Amino acid sequence: MGFPRGRRRLVVTVAALLATVAAAAVVHRVLAPAEVSTVARAEYPAAPQPSAGVVGRLPAAPLIVDARLRVFAAHRQVYADRPANGRYRTSPFWSYRRWPAELSGVVASGRTVISRWSDGRVVALDASTGRVLWRADGPVPPTGDAAVRRTGAATVWDPPGLYRAGLPGGRTVLVVTGDRQARGIELAGGRELWRVELPGSCRGDVGTTVTGQLVGLDTCAGPAAVEFRDAATGAVRERWRPAGAPDALVVTPLGCRTGRSECPALRTAGPGDAGGRGWLVGAGGPVPAAALDPAGATVVGEEAVTVLDGTAVGRSARSGTELWRFGGLGPAARVLAAQPGRVHLLTQDNDLVTLDPATGTQLSRFRMNVGSDGTGWSPGAVATGDGYVAVERLRRPVDPDAEDLRYFLSSEPVILAVS
CATH class of the missing domain: 2.40.10.480 (Thrombin, subunit H)
Structure with missing residues (x-):
């Protein structure tokens, strides 16, 4: 005997609804926004005392943190391994992943690792454990930046729109910029200090100074001018042009502590590097x-x-x-x-x-040689910290438009050394 026709239709309908609900649940679990934090299970390592020389080669660019860890960037993940002088990349000491947001930039200050994401979220992690210290909202990262190559160097060594600035009293501010907005976020606790609107593509970031200023290059109202903005308040303190400078100006930060953060000097030049001039930057304005x-x-x-x-x-x-x-x-x-x-x-x-x-x-x-790789390479992006030097190795002749396979020397293109 089978079910009566009416009851059979009811059973089929209920089964279909249950299947739809189950499928929707699976889709939601797979596609819904998510955050996965895998904290450290081991003790925070001691800082090694390595001898000078080449440490090894890595497939990704490391950010040396607190002389103890190496922090790496993936598409939707920031993670750390140890020791800092490890010859190869090892299993993650801790990991933090978000979905569907993409990792935009990473900076570190002491034992705090700050990650910025494509939806504007800023997340601070404790380097010793990988635990989330705080979360804050920031502007969406700048658009139109150069594609991030597979080493992730642009994300961890020169993150666009993410800078540190030191203030009197030992305070540190994160300056987070987008195409049309900038915000100042206090490192200790993630409190937003200020936010200002920016004019858009006619203004670009240069970096931050050792005296706590965000430097920008503004071409919105005539010849290019260098803008100095107070990182504590967001207010513009000075707009400056070198005497006799051309209308088009290239400004390069020099001597920065990391990436383009906390820089003591600038260099200005015209098209084709014409008329290059160096300047020390401090509280009193640029000094030749x-x-x-x-x-x-x-x-x-x-x-x-x-x-x-x-x-x-x-x-x-x-x-x-x-x-x-x-x-x-x-x-x-x-x-x-x-x-x-x-x-x-x-x-x-x-x-x-x-x-x-x-x-x-x-x-x-x-x-700077490791294994049988040889020295027939040209240096690409470079980062330093705590005595370490990390360099991307590029194939000669260097073709900036080449795919990664042709652009980099090998599948492990980053060479790490202790100086």
């Missing part, structure tokens, strides 16, 4: 620094360093007085990067030479 005029010069502390014809020269950034010389670097040597107490030079043979910027004393020198 002729020692920073040459392209490729940088500043570390009070010293400006440049390389000319195989010789590194250190000068007082303020007076221009020569302090030291270090020769024998060979042709095509260049300043690669700097960090507190160290300036890193790269020779034509890809030797990494690290000098004390105050005295010119050599701290270390070694070839």
Whole structure:
């Protein structure tokens, strides 16, 4: 015997409804906005004390945090491994993932790791555990930025629209900018301090200064002007143009503590690098620094360093007085990067030479080679911190429009070294 026809239709209808509800539940679980935080299960590691030399090679760009962890960026995830001097990437120490938002940028300050997402959300994590410290809303990240390549270097080494700024009393502000808005968020607790509207594509970020200012380049009302905005209040304190500067202006931050944050100097130039001039930036406005005029010069502390014809020269950034010389670097040597107490030079043979910027004393020198990779590569993006130097290795000749397979030297293109 079967069900009567009416009852059979009812059973079929109910089954169909149940299947629809189950399918909807599955779809909701898969596609609904989600946040997955996998915290650390091990103790926070001690800071290693590695010897100078190449550590290893990595498939992704590491952000060294607190000299103990390496933080990496994925499409929808930020995660950490350890130790900082590990030869290879290891299983995550902690991980934080969001869906469907995409990771836009990462910065760190002490033991706090801040991630920014495509929906404007800003999330602070405790580096020692991976636990969420706070969440805040910010403007949607800038649009039209260059595509992020597979190392994630642009996300962790130079995140667009995400900057640190130190204030008196040890406070730190995150300055978060979008196409048409900027906000200041206090690092301790995530409290929003201010928000201002921006004019749009005719204004771009340069970075933040060591004296707590957001620097922008504004072309909205005539010739380009450099804008200094107070990171504590969001108010514009000064609009400035170098005397005799061309209408079109390129402004490059120099000596930044990380990415384009907390920079002590700027370099201005016209099209084609015409008329390059260096400036120290402080509370009293830009001060000319002729020692920073040459392209490729940088500043570390009070010293400006440049390389000319195989010789590194250190000068007082303020007076221009020569302090030291270090020769024998060979042709095509260049300043690669700097960090507190160290300036890193790269020779034509890809030797990494690290000098004390105050005295010119050599701290270390070694070839940037690992395994059988060789040194036939050109440097791409670079990051430093806590004595570490990480460099993207690019295939020669460098083709900026090439796909990743042709653009990078290998599947593990980032070489990590201790200076």
